[in-house]
Amino acid sequence: MSFFDGIPVAPPIEVFHKNALYLNETAPVKVNLTIGAYRTEEGQPWVLPVVHETEVEIANDTTLNHEYLPVLGHEGFRKAATELVLGENSPAIKEGRSFGVQCLSGTGALRAGAEFLASVCNMKTAYVSNPTWGNHKLVFKKAGFTAVNDYTFWDYDNKRVHIEKLLADLEAAPEKSVIILHGCAHNPTGMDPTQDQWKSICEVIKRKNLFTFFDIAYQGFASGNPDADAWAIRYFVDQGMEMVVSQSFAKNFGLYNERVGNLTVVVNNPAVIAGFQSQMSLVIRANWSNPPAHGARIVHKVLTTPARREQWNQAIQSMSSRIKEMRAALLNKLTELQTPGTWGHITQQIGMFSYTGLTAAQVDHLIAEHKVFLLSDGRINICGLNTKNVDYVAKAIDETVRAVKSNI
Incomplete structure (x- = not known):
């Protein structure tokens, strides 16, 4: 007998569940478009240089305490x-x-x-x-x-x-x-x-x-x-x-x-x-x-701090520019492939996410057949794209929409 008997298992939080599936995937080629975090061209988290410099200064400031x-x-x-x-x-x-x-x-x-x-x-x-x-x-x-x-x-x-x-x-x-x-x-x-x-x-x-x-x-x-x-x-x-x-x-x-x-x-x-x-x-x-x-x-x-503020401005411009470049690259490749459907919304959208229009069945197909991980509502994190994988993702989307028809 336990005070906690009968507690139902809650459904997993999708974004973290899908990210875990990606991390556990052993396929040699896989792409993570799930969790909403910025990634560099190399697919790695980025510590902003101005943040790193500021952290070092704070760590060396002997006037600070932990009150x-x-x-x-x-x-x-x-x-x-x-x-x-x-x-x-x-x-x-x-x-x-x-x-x-x-x-x-x-x-x-x-x-x-x-x-x-x-x-x-x-x-x-x-x-x-x-x-x-x-x-x-x-x-x-x-x-x-x-x-x-x-x-x-x-x-x-x-x-x-x-x-x-x-x-x-x-x-x-x-x-x-x-x-x-x-x-x-x-x-x-x-x-x-x-x-x-x-x-x-x-x-x-x-x-x-x-x-x-x-x-x-x-x-x-x-x-x-x-x-x-x-x-x-x-x-x-x-x-x-x-x-x-x-x-x-x-x-x-x-x-x-x-x-x-x-x-x-x-x-x-x-x-x-x-x-x-x-x-x-x-x-x-x-x-x-x-x-x-x-x-x-x-x-x-x-x-x-004016100088640091300017460094930060440059960093956010760099991040937003890379996202826009990846949006354009994905759209260009889908256009080149003559992928069925309309895709202009990819570059009309702003920020790290694109609501692609892919259905849940198409998402399942992308994950199962191509190891491209995204959320079931078709949302992708554009930051997960880079020049090394954008062609692969576009081709995977193209194959998927041709193989799994949308009812929308």
């Missing part, structure tokens, strides 16, 4: 992260209506923000895009939301943002619903609304009295320009919207296992900040109590 950070985190990091996403000249910053909360990467920021909204503000209904990042629904349900619904995002037939249905779904959402929006490089589709579409989305959210929760995991990494990647968020701020913004520094700093994140908060009345921060402190206290210092120190030093 606890404040509950809300490293003050300099919080300020720098908030300025990065809102812009140094943001009206919310100038008017003292914004602040940051250091969290455990983007997931921790989502969880802290969701738990605060559910437990303190009694918001219990959320909407996520269909499709969305695989962890969004789980985070909001575990944080206390009783209804996590979908709003239409993707037009599967035309491989574009289905703006008409998206707006209609937001129109139908009950007042005070929390709307989770991807700030840039939508995961998994890689397709973002246009600026005019963002304006329409903002208008509906404002008019219907819905609450905005941005998730931006790829700022700077997506286009190579942090300001361009934050355009939608800054537009919403300019329209007087209150919001919370989950920020991750995993991709754009390569700090995946340091779990560096920030929750930027924008309010309309600075008088509410004291109460907000006190209640958020209790949320953090009950979860991780105090955040870790190392990654926050790295990001803070890089963002606030």
Whole structure:
């Protein structure tokens, strides 16, 4: 007899399960397009040079110690992260209506923000895009939301943002619903609304009295320009919207296992900040109590040192450029092979992911016959492509779509 008898085995988390299958595969030729992490031309993780240099300096700084950070985190990091996403000249910053909360990467920021909204503000209904990042629904349900619904995002037939249905779904959402929006490089589709579409989305959210929760995991990494990647968020701020913004520094700093994140908060009345921060402190206290210092120190030093900031800008431009080159290479090869279907969306998308349009059956075929590993919804990590394997992947896709017909 055990207290734990009868606990069912949960289904595996697909992205990590598929990555494990790849690692355990013994075939001499195999390709990993699963987990969302940047890879170099050689297929290896990349430590940004500016991050390495900063880590060495921090390690040699004898004035630093390992005392606890404040509950809300490293003050300099919080300020720098908030300025990065809102812009140094943001009206919310100038008017003292914004602040940051250091969290455990983007997931921790989502969880802290969701738990605060559910437990303190009694918001219990959320909407996520269909499709969305695989962890969004789980985070909001575990944080206390009783209804996590979908709003239409993707037009599967035309491989574009289905703006008409998206707006209609937001129109139908009950007042005070929390709307989770991807700030840039939508995961998994890689397709973002246009600026005019963002304006329409903002208008509906404002008019219907819905609450905005941005998730931006790829700022700077997506286009190579942090300001361009934050355009939608800054537009919403300019329209007087209150919001919370989950920020991750995993991709754009390569700090995946340091779990560096920030929750930027924008309010309309600075008088509410004291109460907000006190209640958020209790949320953090009950979860991780105090955040870790190392990654926050790295990001803070890089963002606030002009020479290092420029090195970082060059690094994110390099990463985003390689991704764009691989998108073009894959499209060119599929075009050359005259692969059935339409594939122009591959280069219209942005960021590390491409929602290819491949079906679950085609994905199974790719894995079984060609050892090209990807998620069952057809999402691939473009970073897994390089000049040595892109031809192989294109030929594998070509053979697959000819052998396994799509019903879409």
